[in-house]
Amino acid sequence: MIWPATKALMARDLRLLWRRRGDAMQPALLALLVVVLFALALGGEARALSKVASAVLWLAVLLAGLLSLDSLFRGDADDGSLEQWMLAPVPLGWLVLVRTFMHWSTTALPLLVAAPFLGELLHLPRNELPVLLASLGLGTPLLSLLGAVVAALTVGMRRSGILVALLALPLYVPVLVFGAGSVAAAAQGLDSTGALLLLAAGLVLALVLAPLAAAAAIRIALS
Amino acid sequence: MNPVVRWFHQLGSPPYFDRFSARWAPVAHGLGLLVMAYGLYGALFVVPADYQQGDSFRILYIHVPSAWMSMAVFALMATYAAIALIWRIKLCEILAMACAPIGAAFTLITLVTGSIWGKPMWGTWWDWDPRLTTELILLFLYLGVIGLYNAIDDRRSGARAAGLLAIVGVVLLPVIHYSVTWWNSLHQGQTISLFGKSHMDASMLPPLWAMVVGTHVWFVGSLLARARADNLRREAGKEWVAKLVRAQS
Numbered sequence: 001m002i003w004p005a006t007k008a009l010m011a012r013d014l015r016l017l018w019r020r021r022g023d024a025m026q027p028a029l030l031a032l033l034v035v036v037l038f039a040l041a042l043g044g045e046a047r048a049l050s051k052v053a054s055a056v057l058w059l060a061v062l063l064a065g066l067l068s069l070d071s072l073f074r075g076d077a078d079d080g081s082l083e084q085w086m087l088a089p090v091p092l093g094w095l096v097l098v099r100t101f102m103h104w105s106t107t108a109l110p111l112l113v114a115a116p117f118l119g120e121l122l123h124l125p126r127n128e129l130p131v132l133l134a135s136l137g138l139g140t141p142l143l144s145l146l147g148a149v150v151a152a153l154t155v156g157m158r159r160s161g162i163l164v165a166l167l168a169l170p171l172y173v174p175v176l177v178f179g180a181g182s183v184a185a186a187a188q189g190l191d192s193t194g195a196l197l198l199l200a201a202g203l204v205l206a207l208v209l210a211p212l213a214a215a216a217a218i219r220i221a222l223s
Numbered sequence: 224m225n226p227v228v229r230w231f232h233q234l235g236s237p238p239y240f241d242r243f244s245a246r247w248a249p250v251a252h253g254l255g256l257l258v259m260a261y262g263l264y265g266a267l268f269v270v271p272a273d274y275q276q277g278d279s280f281r282i283l284y285i286h287v288p289s290a291w292m293s294m295a296v297f298a299l300m301a302t303y304a305a306i307a308l309i310w311r312i313k314l315c316e317i318l319a320m321a322c323a324p325i326g327a328a329f330t331l332i333t334l335v336t337g338s339i340w341g342k343p344m345w346g347t348w349w350d351w352d353p354r355l356t357t358e359l360i361l362l363f364l365y366l367g368v369i370g371l372y373n374a375i376d377d378r379r380s381g382a383r384a385a386g387l388l389a390i391v392g393v394v395l396l397p398v399i400h401y402s403v404t405w406w407n408s409l410h411q412g413q414t415i416s417l418f419g420k421s422h423m424d425a426s427m428l429p430p431l432w433a434m435v436v437g438t439h440v441w442f443v444g445s446l447l448a449r450a451r452a453d454n455l456r457r458e459a460g461k462e463w464v465a466k467l468v469r470a471q472s
Contacts, residue, residue, distance in 0.1 A: 149391060153384050156375060163370050167388060170363040173356070174398070213391055216308075220383045 005090045006098050013102040016075075023071075027064035027107045028114055034060040035118050046123045053122035054132050054183035060118065061111050061136060062176060065143050068107045069164055072099065072151040073218070082155070082222060092215040100148040100211070108140035131186040131196075138199040139179040145203075145210035146171040152214040156221035175202065235314050237454055238463040244447035244454075252448075255441030262433030270427050279343050286336040288434040289329045292442060293361060294396055296326030300368070301393045304386025314450075316382035317457070319389065320372050321449035325442060327365035334358060353402040354410040361399060364392040378457055 017024050038056045042048050076082045076099075085095050115136060119129060150167045157163070182195035233239045266284035273280040303319035306312055337355065338348045349355065368385045375381030402410075458464050 153371060153388055154374075156380065156384070163367075163374050166363065166370055167367040170360045170367060170392065170395070173360050174395075177356075213387065217384060217387050220380055220387065223380060 002090055002094060005088060005095070009095060009098050010102055013099070013106070017106050024106060024110075027068045028110050030067055031060040031064040031111050031114070031118065034063055035121055039122060050123040050125055053119060053124035054128055054187065055180050056122055057115060057118055057124070057132060058136070058139075058176060058180045058183070061108070061115075061140060062143060062172060064111060065108060065140065065147060066165055066168055066172075068103070069147045069151045069168065070154075072103050072148060073155045074151075077155045077221075082218060086219065086222065092218065093211040096148060096152070096214045096218070097207075097211040100144050100214075103148075104141050104144040108144060112136055112140065125187065128183055128187055131192050132183045134196055135179040135182045135192075135199060138196060138203055139175050142175050142199065142203045142206050143172060145206040146175070148214045149210055149217060152217035152221065155218060175199070178202075235312055237314075237458045237461075240314055240454055241451055241458075241463075241467070244451040248444050248447035248451065251440050251444030253444075255437050255439075255444055257437075258433050258440060259437030262430045262437055265430030265433065270430055276344060279340065282336050282340045284430055284434050286333060286340060287431065288438045289332040289336070290358070291435065292438050293326060293330040293333050293358070294399060296322050296329060296442065297361065297365070297389070298393065298396060300326060301386075301389045304383075304389045307386055308383060308390075313379070313457075314454075316379065316386065317450045317453045318446065319386050320368075320382050321446050321453060323365055323368045323372070323385070323389075325445050325449065327362060327369065329438075329442075330358060330362045330365060334362065352410055354399070357395065357399040357402050360395060364388075364395065368392075 035056060038052075038060075039049055042052070073082060076085070085092055088095070112133065115133060116129060119132065124132070147168055150164055150171065153167060154164055178195045178199050182192040182199070185195060186192040234243060262284060266281050270281070272278050300319050300322035303315045303322065307315035307319055334355075337358075341350070342348050368389050371388055372378075372381045372385040375384060455464060455467075
């Protein structure tokens with residue numbers, strides 16, 4: 001019962017994404033904008049840029065993810081699909097997890113692919129790139145899972161606007177601190193595995209708990 | 224039925240809670256004020272000045288109790304929220320949401336007093352140090368809970384959603400508590416402990432305990448008063464509220 005539902009949900013999400021290709025570009029575009037604005041605000045000087053490059057990239061990815069959070073459950077809440085999810089003989093938490101995974105792979109994964117190019121725009125030192133990619137690889141799914149809880153909490157509202165950012169910010173801060181911190185440690189020649197392992201631990205914890213919390217939030221919003 | 228259990232069940236009824244909080248909120252407020260006045264007097268006039276920090280350490284008597292409250296209130300709020308979500312006790316939803324503004328105020332007091340204390344001691348108003356940062360995040364969590372509660376039109380589902388956020392946010396509490404131990408920090412480590420030996424001179428402690436007890440009692444008073452107001456707002460339109468209003472006018 002679980003696998004057909006999973007496959008159907010994945011296929012539907014991919015088809016919807018393909019039909020609205022323009023929207024799918026938005027997070028990457030926003031990240032690019034943030035990077036460009038930062039570079040121009042800092043005067044475009046290569047040395048100043050390379051110092052903050054990893055932090056700016058992390059920030060760009062985080063902001064892009066924040067912007068796309070609202071679309072995580074909004075469409076399904078509006079057309080009633082979420083009610084069908086609740087009635088389905090498949091655990092709601094599992095469907096949430098599948099949806100979050102699809103959302104991550106369509107919004108955050110392109111950014112991960114684009115990260116080396118964006119890093120080049122910011123003169124990111126080459127030796128920091130592997131750590132940055134590792135921290136983003138562990139950090140962005142964690143951000144998506146935490147974001148799923150926030151998006152589920154606000155799904156019952158007509159417009160959530162700034163509230164989503166306010167709710168997501170405290171949950172995002174530890175991820176940002178450890179994610180950007182791991183790259184900063186690598187830049188200073190220190191060992192960055194500690195921060196990466198903490199990110200991985202957080203990801204494992206969130207993989208188990210966040211879908212359940214998001215499912216509970218959806219039940220509250222739709223009850 | 225066991226009288227304690229019966230009292231507990233009675234408390235869940237809105238009219239009974241209204242009478243209970245109307246009676247006890249002023250008592251708790253008055254008692255808290257008295258104990259805090261005693262503590263503040265001791266802190267400002269009785270306790271000797273610190274050999275290193277001089278008189279400026281006296282702000283500790285406000286900073287430390289409110290810092291403890293900022294975390295304790297969050298834990299209490301999450302506990303009420305969990306009870307409300309599991310057993311669907313309406314009063315616990317009200318109490319959880321009444322905790323949020325008070326806890327946010329305690330967090331703000333902690334940040335402001337800490338900042339004022341930090342300027343002469345560390346030479347800076349603010350530092351991105353783990354404990355300061357986590358306390359700031361705690362403030363944002365409180366604001367998020369308040370914002371979410373107010374943003375959802377239906378008060379019951381609003382309280383349940385905000386309560387769920389509070390439960391999720393509890394993950395952060397141990398991080399705040401142990402931040403001074405886990406990371407090298409500008410903020411000093413734990414010097415006062417309830418059990419075992421405190422690393423503070425014995426003459427400095429009694430006003431602190433008075434302040435700690437005072438803030439707790441004061442908090443109970445505020446909690447009851449806020450919960451009573453929210454309870455009345457939700458029950459507006461019920462017969463017993465109308466009777467209450469008629470009796471008072």
